[in-house]
Amino acid sequence: MSNLPMFYKSVVAVSRQDHLNHRIAPSRTPFKFAAGSHLIPCVVDEFAAASGHLPIVFAPTETGFASVFLCGSHSGVNQYVDADGGWTKGYLPAYLRRYPFILGEQADTNALVCVDSAFTGLVEAGEGQRLFGDDGNQTAFTEAAIKLITDYAIAAKRTEAVLKMLADMKLFRSVNIEARDAEGVLSSSLHGLCVIDEKALNELPDEEFLKLRTSGILPLIYAHLMSLANISKIAVPAKAAA
DSSP states (O other), rough: OOOOTTTTOSEEOOOOOHTTTOOOOOSSTTTTTGTOOOOEEEEEEEEGTTTSSSSSEEEEEESSEEEEEOOOTTTOOOTTTTTTTOOOSSOOHHHHHHHEEEEEOOOTTTHHHHETOTTTEEEESSHHHEEEEETOOOOHHHHHHHHHHHHHHHHHHHHHHHHHHHTTTEEEEEEEEEEEEETTTEEEEEEEEEOOOHHHHSOOOOOHHHHHHHOOHHHHHHHHHHGGHHHHHSHHHHHHHH
């Protein structure tokens, strides 16, 4: 798999031949791998559930826009991952929940269940959730992982379509996210992120606004706008992860 997604280093297909005895070992620092990422990808299916916990913003890409959770006011610092690698907020992003699994594609476009072989929790012995049973069949753990990554891939396609519509309607505007210390002195500023422009939304022609409503996108927009209240929770000085 070329152009590996964030956190993935060596993606391989899961197979009975190669992974019959492999398992995912329990970890005392389950999300330490995300401690250095202040932006975590998300999909529109998460907007409603996450809006009360995490700011949802948009990042420009080479092909359009991506929806992301803003997890820190300082670049390279995830303020929602504590010193022990635990997640400190109520909503855990699906992107983190699915790791180290991911869907890949073959030449015939059939989806492959893949895993990051560089993940230190992927082991051949000891405690953990096995990928296959002694009979060679997938375990309930693996089946649940497959459902998660499949649902995520479908939601990612849906997200791409939603963001394209919003971009075509020119509803994004750039913002700066600032963090200040106790004395009010600016300590960090993030540039290049975007939010929905409420003024542009309200000024849409009736036909385009109706299109947003009938396509079910309006609730997503409102969830995004509500989530921005969470920015105040992270706009404080942050310490880099050890």
